[in-house]
Amino acid sequence: MRAVVSLVVVLLLLWLAVWTVVARDAFLAVAGFIAYGLLLSLVWVRLYGIDVALTEAAIGGGLTGALLLGAVGRLRGTEAAARSERPGVGTRVLAMALSLGVTAALVLCVLALPEPGPTLAPQVARELPATGVGNPITGVLLAFRALDTLLEAIVLVIALIGVWSLAPDRFWGGRPGMRHHADPDGVLAYFARVLPPIGIVVGVYLLWAGADHPGGKFQSATILAAMWMLVQMAGLADAPAVGNRLLRAGIVAGPLVFVAVGLLGLWTAGYFLGYPQGWAKPMIVAIEVALLPTLVLVLALLMSGAPARSAER
Amino acid sequence: MSFALDLFSVVAVSGGALFYLAGTVGLLRFPDAYTRLHALTKADNVGMALVVIGLMPQVGGVLAGLKLVLVWLLVVFSSAAVSQLIARTARRRDART
16 A cells, blocks of 8 residues: 555656756746655655755745746746747757666666665764764764765855846845835735744744754745745845845855854864764854754845845845 | 534535635636636635534544634735735736736
């Protein structure tokens, strides 16, 4: 029975993936991609990867889907022109051969993996108590592979700077996107008043629970950023001007704290990002808490896009 | 007692799945955005309610049960709000054409 359910989900996932690729309309392709992300998170739940499932639902399906929807809206005007120009037969055959080649190489690699696969899981399980956190994912992300997480946070900040740099010169330091207007007594405004208090509690809970249970700063930041976006879309608050010093300080605070903790490790534990004996858990929690505002701001501002109007209202 | 509770769960969740199925058939078969929304939101809300009620005896404690109820309320709330927004967008689009 379980095998049948798994098989149905796998077939559905493959069908949805193919459908998303062949969809001619960009909006339909993005809709397919979002549904694909949500289905994929169900697969991760079935594989007992709750952390991955949460991340996939929040970032893979939710945030990336919303970013792609924004891109589709911006590409509306050029879509018909792009569709009318068809590449030549040679280009298409080449593209097909290339994609099939990559797929075949991936399949071969997966089939060539030794059985059982190489794993560091027993080592992680053995060393995890030394970090003081109960969730092995958090332990890996912030103790054993903390450098990856640090670079990830910095990459996000750089991505935001990249988006900002698309602003026309006269709007540099201004507010991103359109000012949203909605009926102040309407459904959307009501929704944006009732949901954020619940969303903020859920987001903070996810961050706090992340030390010992599935959850963590990324999932938490996505929910909090979504709440902020909702308030902006309902016209209850305006997007911040990107020249705001407080905003910029909040964005760099997380990586700075992370680097500071890393340098502290150089002094106390003898290597970069090392934690002094017995202090691992407080340090990890401090990094998570410091990264949260950075991630919320970066994710929400990535959604808002480049500055498009001056800082005055 | 546990058999009766299991039976209750199976019946309620199956009933919920039936409502979801009906809502999806409506979504696929109905002619315009308003009737499709009507089918989807009404049927899915009842389906969700039945699934949550059916799962209630299976969760191990009051706290988990309350979480299920919270999920249920959030889904009902957001689907009600979003369907309003979709219907309004559809009406605006129809008025333009």
